[in-house]
Amino acid sequence: MDKYTRKKFQVEEIDKIREDACFHYVEGLQWVLSYYTSGPPSWSWYYPHHYAPFINDLVETSLGLKSKMIESNTEDFHEFSKNFSFEFQLGKPFTPFLQLLSVLPPESQGFFFFFFFFF
Numbered sequence: 001m002d003k004y005t006r007k008k009f010q011v012e013e014i015d016k017i018r019e020d021a022c023f024h025y026v027e028g029l030q031w032v033l034s035y036y037t038s039g040p041p042s043w044s045w046y047y048p049h050h051y052a053p054f055i056n057d058l059v060e061t062s063l064g065l066k067s068k069m070i071e072s073n074t075e076d077f078h079e080f081s082k083n084f085s086f087e088f089q090l091g092k093p094f095t096p097f098l099q100l101l102s103v104l105p106p107e108s109q110g111f112f113f114f115f116f117f118f119f
């Protein structure tokens with residue numbers, strides 16, 4: 001697993017990046033849950049890594065919340081998880097044009113600009 005983490009995340013210090021990836025992954029799960037139950041919690045949130053952590057890493061890092069537990073001086077994960085929640089800033093949605101540009105590969109964006117402005 002360390003070899004995978006070093007290769008995919010391109011770092012040598014794997015403990016910090018592993019916990020960071022786990023934290024953001026769990027945050028993403030919360031975002032998806034909130035999206036489907038009560039609408040988008042944030043228009044600007046994104047998962048900052050290209051790869052997901054191993055499920056074993058999620059368990060070993062207490063679902064990515066170990067450093068937050070240390071900051072709050074809490075030893076029991078179940079007690080900590082009752083009082084912890086992710087906070088998202090709602091923001092504003094992107095325009096349809098910007099949404100389209102965000103999913104296009106960089107090579108096709110020049111053509112799209114040309115087509116959009118001249119036709």
